[in-house]
Amino acid sequence: MKPSHYNYILSKDSKSYWYNGVSHKFFTLPIELGNKIKPLICNPEILKESAPSFYQKLVDNEFIIDDNVDEIEVIRKRNLETIHSKDYFLVILPTLNCNYKCWYCIQNHIPSMMSQETITRVKKHIDYMIDERNITSLHIEWFGGEPFMYFKQVIAPISEYAIEKCDKAKIPFLNSATTNGYFLSSDKIKDLKRLKFSGFQITLDGDKGNHDKVKFQNGCDSAFVHTLGNIDKILSALKDMNIVLRINYTHKTLTNKIVSQINEYISPENRKQLTITPKKVWQESVDKNFQLSTISILDEFNDYGYNAARMEIVDNFVPCYANREYYNAINYNGGVVKCTACNDLYESNPPGQLQEDGKIEWKNNFDKLYQEKSYENPKCLNCKYLPVCMGICPRDHAKKRNYCKMDAQDSNIETSLIDFIEHCK
Ligand code: SF4
Ligand code: SF4
Missing domain, CATH: 3.20.20.70 (Aldolase class I)
Incomplete structure (x- = not known):
């Protein structure tokens, strides 16, 4: 087993916020506990032995995944x-x-x-x-x-x-x-x-x-x-x-x-x-x-x-x-x-x-431009936020433009994730 590449483990005030970008599952922990467990997610076997029920929660919510899962392929399939x-x-x-x-x-x-x-x-x-x-x-x-x-x-x-x-x-x-x-x-x-x-x-x-x-x-x-x-x-x-x-x-x-x-x-x-x-x-x-x-x-x-x-x-x-x-x-x-x-x-x-x-x-097959995968560029494929962003505007992708769309927005993804989890009922 291995940790998902798309785990966002964030902290603010007294809380640790956990969000997985592929499953869109999330939860919070007290910050001390979150900080203690965060490094262990890189060693799933140790976590399994020391905290089996928490390990199972991370597997169920896809924070820990099978070694043979190719997450980029999962994202391509869902896309x-x-x-x-x-x-x-x-x-x-x-x-x-x-x-x-x-x-x-x-x-x-x-x-x-x-x-x-x-x-x-x-x-x-x-x-x-x-x-x-x-x-x-x-x-x-x-x-x-x-x-x-x-x-x-x-x-x-x-x-x-x-x-x-x-x-x-x-x-x-x-x-x-x-x-x-x-x-x-x-x-x-x-x-x-x-x-x-x-x-x-x-x-x-x-x-x-x-x-x-x-x-x-x-x-x-x-x-x-x-x-x-x-x-x-x-x-x-x-x-x-x-x-x-x-x-x-x-x-x-x-x-x-x-x-x-x-x-x-x-x-x-x-x-x-x-x-x-x-x-x-x-x-x-x-x-x-x-x-x-x-x-x-x-x-x-x-x-x-x-x-x-x-x-x-x-x-x-x-x-x-x-x-x-x-x-x-x-x-x-x-x-x-x-x-x-x-x-x-x-x-x-x-x-x-x-x-x-x-x-x-x-x-000229204009409609097909909008079925293109506008994240298929090195910047987006290597980006940690790929599944919660999915790349640039399809029109710009067709024109082979290269930029990060977050540069044009007031918001930043991590603040948005914390804000979303905090207010989710
Ligand atoms: S301009 Fe906006 S709505 Fe239109 S294709 Fe691009 S991202 Fe989509
Ligand atoms: S547009 Fe920016 S934030 Fe979105 S996937 Fe590409 S590099 Fe990442």
Whole structure:
């Protein structure tokens, strides 16, 4: 037997934190005990004799593994399982238009709406994926622009069709959306339930002052108050609904002030349905010390009954959502892309096109770039954090770029692991 190469044994204050990157199992020990046992893990036989039950715990949780296990091969296998998993994640953009204009948004707000013809092609695509590609579940994520600008015209008819088709095929259906929340008024609640919406991601741009500076709409005094008011009504009416509140920040716009401001509009009984996740806007420079400020703000949110997204690490063996065969994003005009975080959606000549029969035609095997293993480079293969990171952006990998993605993030993996273990229920 030998120790796993991906054991992260960390300490903070009075605790020793143990996390294995391949099994994603973890536990804590008092720091004195952790420090005593840590060196023994390199000599599993001695540990087996001196502390047999603890040795067995480490074997069960894959901190100690068989001599003949090649962990890189295990990681490659799990990576392939996720890349080719038949759980289909389909992003649909009813429009590239939006009611707000935020300074950081990469999106040009093109006046646009999915046509009847493209809606028909999307329905055929759902048929094709269920009948011919044998997907095992369908998750539709509405995206934009602001998708709820065209709720009746696009979201409702496609959702109704998908629900019926999945019912007949006896496969699970999930409906969710990334939205600015402006249009999620009480009169939508019945429809959201009927169309099986179970999750939203809604963005705030810092505290009230900052959010209202970034998001402004004629006839609405405060986008911050309006959006949080909508969220609270939805959470009161739909007890299965979970909303991720993404707080986009620069180092100046994220302060503890935001906690009490959100408390004003979200009722205590609804807070457990809301998960807070702060994300640095990409234009902001990196400050590794800032992670402690975000952790302190998340701690405060937890104290008031909200969930906080602590898992800054990868646990499904792919570096990003786009790195999958059964993942596509269909634009309002029938263009198809893989990544929604780049400019492909705005290309006049998109990499994929939805055909009349519902199949997607990709240029130059574009989709295959997103089935590549973007950790297959010496830096990542030798990296201790490989299974909790899984390498760089697949687009950059295709362009043979060489860098460590952690260099661009405020967070560091070890702090994230400790923070995650500390708050895991
Ligand atoms: S990591 Fe790359 S491919 Fe994935 S979402 Fe980000 S930019 Fe797109
Ligand atoms: S991107 Fe950086 S942290 Fe991630 S696996 Fe590669 S070298 Fe390691």
